[in-house]
Amino acid sequence: MSRILIVDDEKPVLRVLRRLLEEDGYRCSVASSVHQAKNLLAKNNFELLLTDIIMPEESGIDLLRHTARNYPDVGLIVVSIVGDESVMQDALDVGLYGYIVKPFEPNQVRVCVENAFRRxxxxxxxxxxxxxxxKQVEERTAALQANLAKLTETEAKLRKTNQEIESI
Structure with missing residues (x-):
């Protein structure tokens, strides 16, 4: 069962997203702050992170960067009311799998999450x-280098033998 971490400082949004995704069979954990989310990330294995951008104390962008750097296998989705292009670009630069604008439709969330898991x-x-x-390239390169060393050694022996024969 896939695990999702949902981060938003708005409790109603957390409840709606959690209920929606749990109905679809996902195991969800929620955090209402970036600090709490970082603690949960450190203690659990999540496949996907859904986060708001604007939150008290730390930004969701900071959480995205932290997650991308420390947990590269976690897919990233933003769920936010923010329509600011520079903020969206910052989020996209981190490697987002999706961007859901609030208010959202349930099917929009479902499709975005399914696509994120596929990606x-x-x-x-x-x-x-x-x-x-x-790994295969390294192994084959090592084998080729070993064969080259053997060939070089054999060539040197043949030259020596050839010189001995010519000197007779």
Whole structure:
């Protein structure tokens, strides 16, 4: 069962999102501050983070950056009333999977979350594939270097033998 962390300083928004996503079978945790969210992230394995941007004390952008840096496998979605292009660009630069503008429709949230999980899976699969590919390249490069060393050694022996034969 996929785990989602929902962060918003507005309790009604937390309740609505939690109920909606739990009805769809997700396990949800909620936080009403960035500080609380960071603590939950440190103690739990979440697949997805839904966060507001404007909150007291710390910004949701700070939480997005913290999450992207420390938990790269967590998908990021913003749920906010903010329509400011510079704020949206800051959020997009972190690597958002989606941006939901309040007030939202339930289906809009569902589609965004489903797409985020699909994208997250593709990105994780892609990272694994690249990692395996890099490992194969390293192994084959090492094997080629070992073969080259053997060939160089054999070539040197053949030259020596050839010189001995020519000197006879």
């Amino acid at each position: 997250r899976k593709l990105e994780i699969d892609n990272r694994r594939y690249r990692s395996n590919l890099e």
